[in-house]
Amino acid sequence: MAKTKPAYSRTFTGRAVGGALTFLLLLSATACAGSEDAPQTSLDPAGEFARAPDVLWNITLAIAVVVFVLVEGALVFALIRFRHKEGRKAAQFHGNTKVEVVLTVVPALILAGLAIPTVGTIFDLQGDPPEDVMRVEVIAHQFWWEFNYSEQGVTTANELHIPAGQEVVLELQGAASDAVAGTAEVVHSFWIPRLSGAQDIVPGHTSFLRISADEPGRFVGQCKEFCGLSHANMRVVAFSHTQEDFDAWVEEQNAPAVENLSGDAAAGQELFNETFDVRSTVVEEGADAYQCASCHAVQPGLDAQPRTGPNLTHFASRSTFAGATFENNADNVAAWLRDPHGVRPGSKMPALDLSEDQISDLVAYLQSLE
Numbered sequence: 366m367a368k369t370k371p372a373y374s375r376t377f378t379g380r381a382v383g384g385a386l387t388f389l390l391l392l393s394a395t396a397c398a399g400s401e402d403a404p405q406t407s408l409d410p411a412g413e414f415a416r417a418p419d420v421l422w423n424i425t426l427a428i429a430v431v432v433f434v435l436v437e438g439a440l441v442f443a444l445i446r447f448r449h450k451e452g453r454k455a456a457q458f459h460g461n462t463k464v465e466v467v468l469t470v471v472p473a474l475i476l477a478g479l480a481i482p483t484v485g486t487i488f489d490l491q492g493d494p495p496e497d498v499m500r501v502e503v504i505a506h507q508f509w510w511e512f513n514y515s516e517q518g519v520t521t522a523n524e525l526h527i528p529a530g531q532e533v534v535l536e537l538q539g540a541a542s543d544a545v546a547g548t549a550e551v552v553h554s555f556w557i558p559r560l561s562g563a564q565d566i567v568p569g570h571t572s573f574l575r576i577s578a579d580e581p582g583r584f585v586g587q588c589k590e591f592c593g594l595s596h597a598n599m600r601v602v603a604f605s606h607t608q609e610d611f612d613a614w615v616e617e618q619n620a621p622a623v624e625n626l627s628g629d630a631a632a633g634q635e636l637f638n639e640t641f642d643v644r645s646t647v648v649e650e651g652a653d654a655y656q657c658a659s660c661h662a663v664q665p666g667l668d669a670q671p672r673t674g675p676n677l678t679h680f681a682s683r684s685t686f687a688g689a690t691f692e693n694n695a696d697n698v699a700a701w702l703r704d705p706h707g708v709r710p711g712s713k714m715p716a717l718d719l720s721e722d723q724i725s726d727l728v729a730y731l732q733s734l735e
């Protein structure tokens with residue numbers, strides 16, 4: 366009689382292939398970490414407020430590795446040492462108080478030990494932020510960030526600028542429901558992993574986040590709390606500068622928008638104040654027609670309140686736009702004006718009835734706003 370192979374051995378090849386595929390799939394997920402030069406990682410902290418959680422992570426990882434090796438080692442040892450042998454019978458017993466006590470007390474002690482540095486770090490990071498450091502007000506909108514520097518008189522969007530080597534306190538606020546855009550605001554979370562931990566932003570409530578960067582550099586981040594269709598496109602970029610460069614940036618942002626435009630840019634400037642029909646919108650109670658100027662400030666002339674879109678006074682000085690999703694270039698801005706919801710699902714900017722000529726004039730104007 367032919368010996369049949371046991372079931373596990375017949376499916377072994379299949380399982381090995383399945384396992385290898387799963388491993389490759391998991392490996393591919395590690396490629397989600399953004400661009401090479403500035404990955405979104407908390408494992409490479411660039412400032413003291415990101416370093417503290419990283420130290421905690423290292424301690425936890427070290428303990429976890431020791432536990433893993435001991436537990437898996439014991440398992441493998443038992444599997445080999447007590448494997449099936451002809452004529453040997455398994456011991457039969459029920460419960461073992463000594464082992465159960467050890468397996469309860471040891472993990473409890475490990476967790477209690479871990480809680481000491483964890484709670485300490487939480488209090489260090491969450492304590493009342495110091496009064497004498499620079500503050501930036503951060504307002505989370507669906508799906509973009511507004512940054513107000515009240516001391517410096519600067520308002521910008523999606524790109525945060527800070528001086529390197531010093532603490533900055535972010536005052537995080539959820540936007541009250543936008544007057545023009547109509548819909549209620551939702552919870553967001555601000556996170557630039559190399560500069561600090563994450564902090565939730567709740568409408569009607571102010572929370573604080575302390576950040577700092579040791580060196581000048583560029584750091585990418587992300588809204589970390591699901592907030593609607595374009596949550597994944599709600600990114601943020603931080604630039605840290607030497608004090609000199611930071612002061613220069615402030616000065617540049619405080620300068621009035623360029624005047625005396627000519628050609629396409631001048632035509633675009635006029636279009637900015639013209640009224641266009643709404644082609645499509647995600648906002649239920651919005652108007653049928655708008656000017657760009659209804660929602661966007663360009664100072665002086667079009668001042669900030671109560672406009673609900675990003676301040677465009679120095680739009681061309683930003684490297685990205687629309688939640689730092691797109692590189693700021695003529696093609697992308699044109700695509701944005703043509704069909705905001707096509708490139709950015711759920712965006713509160715309406716699609717206006719613009720011709721291609723009008724779009725290229727508006728792009729020329731926006732690109733002149735340095």
Ligand code: HEC
Nearest residue numbers: 508509522655656657660673674675686687688712713714
């Ligand atoms: C009803 C209000 C509204 C109108 C009208 C409007 N926008 Fe917007 N706009 C917004 C909002 C809100 C955003 C942010 C949307 C987002 O990031 O998803 C935005 C974003 C932008 C941005 C990207 C800014 C940045 O830094 O991220 C540009 C450029 C822009 N709009 C240009 C225009 C132009 C040009 C017009 C006129 C043709 C116009 N907008 C009309 C509300 C409006």
Ligand SMILES: [Cu+2]
Nearest residue numbers: 588590592596
């Ligand atoms: Cu979000």
